[in-house]
Amino acid sequence: xxRIIAFLLTIVLIFVPxxxxxxxDEEQSEDRIARVLFGNNVSKFExxxxxxxxxxxxxxxxxxxxxxxxxxxDYLKSQKVGKIPSIKKITIPQAALFSCTHNYWEYSSDxxxxxxxxxxxxxxxxxxxxxxxxxKGWFGSKTNTRDESFAQFLYYLHILSDYLADSxxxxxxxxxxxxxxxxxxxxxxxLNGNKPTIINTKPTGYSxxxxxxxxxxxxxxxxxxxxxxxxGPRPSLPDPYGWNQQQYPDYINTDNGVLYNxxxxxxxxxxxNDTLNNLVIGTRYLxxxxxxxxxxxxxxxxxxxxxxxxxxxxxxxxxxxxxxxxVQMEAxxxxxxxxxxxxxxxxxxxxxGIYINYSCGDTALNDTLYYDNKVIPFAIPNASDKNxxxxxxxKTQITGFVTKKDSNxxxxxxxxxxxxNEALQVGTNGEKDAKVYEEKMVLIYExxxxxxxxxxxxxxxxxxxKNVFK
Numbered sequence: 515x516x517r518i519i520a521f522l523l524t525i526v527l528i529f530v531p532x533x534x535x536x537x538x539d540e541e542q543s544e545d546r547i548a549r550v551l552f553g554n555n556v557s558k559f560e561x562x563x564x565x566x567x568x569x570x571x572x573x574x575x576x577x578x579x580x581x582x583x584x585x586x587x588d589y590l591k592s593q594k595v596g597k598i599p600s601i602k603k604i605t606i607p608q609a610a611l612f613s614c615t616h617n618y619w620e621y622s623s624d625x626x627x628x629x630x631x632x633x634x635x636x637x638x639x640x641x642x643x644x645x646x647x648x649x650k651g652w653f654g655s656k657t658n659t660r661d662e663s664f665a666q667f668l669y670y671l672h673i674l675s676d677y678l679a680d681s682x683x684x685x686x687x688x689x690x691x692x693x694x695x696x697x698x699x700x701x702x703x704x705l706n707g708n709k710p711t712i713i714n715t716k717p718t719g720y721s722x723x724x725x726x727x728x729x730x731x732x733x734x735x736x737x738x739x740x741x742x743x744x745x746g747p748r749p750s751l752p753d754p755y756g757w758n759q760q761q762y763p764d765y766i767n768t769d770n771g772v773l774y775n776x777x778x779x780x781x782x783x784x785x786x787n788d789t790l791n792n793l794v795i796g797t798r799y800l801x802x803x804x805x806x807x808x809x810x811x812x813x814x815x816x817x818x819x820x821x822x823x824x825x826x827x828x829x830x831x832x833x834x835x836x837x838x839x840x841v842q843m844e845a846x847x848x849x850x851x852x853x854x855x856x857x858x859x860x861x862x863x864x865x866x867g868i869y870i871n872y873s874c875g876d877t878a879l880n881d882t883l884y885y886d887n888k889v890i891p892f893a894i895p896n897a898s899d900k901n902x903x904x905x906x907x908x909k910t911q912i913t914g915f916v917t918k919k920d921s922n923x924x925x926x927x928x929x930x931x932x933x934x935n936e937a938l939q940v941g942t943n944g945e946k947d948a949k950v951y952e953e954k955m956v957l958i959y960e961x962x963x964x965x966x967x968x969x970x971x972x973x974x975x976x977x978x979x980k981n982v983f984k
Contacts, residue, residue, distance in 0.1 A: 540577060544569050545682050546675035546962070547668065552983070553970030564644045564982050567593050568668065571640035575633040576615045576672045579608040590636070595643045599632045606630075613888040616673050618902050619666050638665045645978040660978070663914025670890075670907045671965070677892060677904070677958050679867055679881035687839050689830050694840070694860055699959025701803030702861045710844040710858045712824050720780075720791045727836060728755030730791050733779040734826040736848075737811055739819040741785040749788050751776040754795045756836035758875040765867045765881065767948040768798050773865055773877060775801045779827040779841070781808045794829045795837050795875055797865040804861055807843050814847060814854045821849045830860070835872040838863050866955040884951065892958060893937035905934045905961065918975050926968035933961050 547569070548560045559565055570586040578586070584601050591598045606614050606626050614623050614630055623630060638661055641647075647661045682696030692705050712734070721731030735741070754776060763771030777796030780786030781804075796804075804827075811823050824846045829838035840862045847854040864870070867881035883889060890904050897906035909930050916923055937957045941950040973979040 539676075539681065540573055541683070542678075542681040543572070543577070543672050543675040546678065547572065547671050549682065550671060550962070550965045550969050551973065553966065555970070555983075559983050562983065563593070567595070567640055567644050571595075571637045572668050572672055574604060575637040575669060577611075578604060578633075579606055579611045581605060590640060593643065595636070595640050597635075597639065599636065604629050604632045604636070612883065612886055616676065616883065616886075616889040618890050618907060619669060634665070634669075637669065638662055641665045641668070645982055647978050660915045660917075663911045664978075667908065667911040667915065670904060670911060673883075673890060673904060674908070674958070674962060674965075676883050677881075678962060679883065680864070680869075685839065685862060685864060687830070687832055689842075692860070694830075697862045697864050698963055699866075699956060701799065701806070702859045705842065705858045705860055708856070708858055710824075710826075710846045710852075710856060712826050712844050713846050713852070715824070717824065717826075720787060723791050727834060728790065729831060729836065730754070730779060730794050730829060732826065732828040733786070733792055734824075735780050735784070735786075737784045737815060737823045737825050738821070739815055742783060742812065742815055744785040745783050748782050751788055751793060752790055754790060754793050756875045757795060758877075760868075760877045762865075762868060762879065764885070764947050765879070765951055766798055766865065767946060767952055771948060773797055773868060774875075777801050777804065777841075779829065780825065783808065783812060784825070794841070796841075796863050797868075797870070799865045800841070800861055800863040804841065804843065807845065807857060807859060807861075810855055810857070811845055818847075818849075818854060821847060821854065823847050823855050832872065837870060837872040837875050839872060866952065866959075884954070892954065893934050895938055897934075903934075905930055905937070908961075908965070912969075912972075915978075916972055916976065918972075920972075920975065922968050922971040926964065926972070929964045929968075930961065933957050933964065 548556050548565065551565075552559045567590065570589050574583055574586050574590075581601055583604075587598055587601060606629050610623065610626060614621075614626050615633070619634065641661050641664050645661065645664070647659065647664075680697065685694075685697040687694045695703065717736050718732075718734045720733045723730060757774070757776075760773045761771045762773060765771065766773060775796050775798055776793050777800060778786045778788075779792050779794065782788060786792050811825060814823065815821065824844075826844045828842040830840050830842060831838050840860050842858070842860050844858045845855050846852050847856065867879070867884070869878045869880035871877065890902065890907070892904050894901070894903045897903040899910075902910075909927060912923075912926070937954065940953045940957070945953075
């Protein structure tokens with residue numbers, strides 16, 4: 515059996531009734547798959563009949579369990595997809611779902627082989643109904659026809675979306691004049707072309723706490739050698755309103771796997787206040803992301819001790835949420851007019867693999883796939899048809915349905931090979947499981963982003979696809 519590389523671990527499960535703790539999420543997978551297929555045109559085609567049919571079939575193939583999903587079958591039947599099976603003939607218990615639907619396509623469960631076959635056939639028939647393939651083989655032949663390859667591509671793309679274990683719509687926000695895209699594996703994005711808006715403005719200090727919920731607001735100061743020299747020992751910090759510490763030792767590379775930090779808006783190293791009006795609840799990931807830009811300022815002041823840096827940090831909340839979705843950081847070196855330091859960025863308050871309820875701070879483990887030893891692994895040495903991994907299968911199925919192998923196709927294949935090679939190097943130096951997880955997640959996001967970049971360019975030149983999604 516082809517299994518994911520085993521890791522020694524103790525999984526800490528945090529059960530919160532109002533939170534989602536299952537990485538197999540319908541909305542998440544639909545959104546992720548749509549972004550890969552359509553790229554910048556996702557809003558144009560995501561609600562189309564063709565995509566609704568594909569989404570329903572992917573759901574039945576990969577997510578259906580127990581007796582749910584009848585409405586999806588009825589919808590596909592109404593769209594004239596042939597030979598729709600009854601719910602009884604596809605049902606797999608939830609406990610067996612991952613091993614049956616997140617494994618390699620040819621894997622057969624001793625107990626649920628017929629259900630798996632019915633699911634696969636339904637997905638292929640739906641793909642055939644949506645698209646007009648000019649197949650040179652025949653249905654069910656040992657060599658995949660293009661419809662089978664595309665069906666399997668959707669199947670493996672769904673598994674990749676579950677490896678990501680997050681929903682893009684949860685981190686996609688708008689504030690002021692900015693539209694922040696979904697988190698995609700990078701800790702920050704640039705705003706306004708990375709140009710700060712604080713040039714020739716006067717620092718205003720710290721905002722008062724909001725009276726109705728105790729949230730900290732914008733902090734705007736001038737950093738200099740004097741402020742850095744004035745920073746004393748770090749005291750014990752008060753808990754921001756809504757503080758609810760959680761631990762995930764196999765997913766977060768910190769002591770005891772603690773998730774939350776009492777994040778300074780203006781760093782303590784800059785003589786930032788150690789009071790609630792300068793503290794927000796931030797993930798370890800956010801704290802590290804902010805540190806990259808704080809270091810730019812600190813290093814600049816060390817090299818230019820007579821100079822000053824305007825520095826403004828704004829926590830960004832959605833509605834009445836207690837936890838900021840991220841922070842906007844702006845800095846501008848005064849004397850050299852930004853030649854030394856100049857940035858305007860948004861850092862995401864996320865933690866890969868963990869679901870955060872931003873309204874109250876409760877969390878849950880969102881990634882229950884990565885450490886599962888009964889699913890197809892992300893990357894293994896010497897992957898082959900007989901012993902595949904996820905990257906190998908995605909590349910194989912793409913090759914199977916693409917007829918016009920242009921520069922975009924070869925760029926995609928080369929990037930997938932590079933990511934695969936880098937993934938094999940992760941964890942070879944005895945790193946902790948949590949460190950390995952963090953490094954692997956970077957590459958999993960990188961694979962997804964690579965597919966999102968190239969697959970729309972490839973598909974727009976494929977007749978079967980562009981004739982449907984015009």
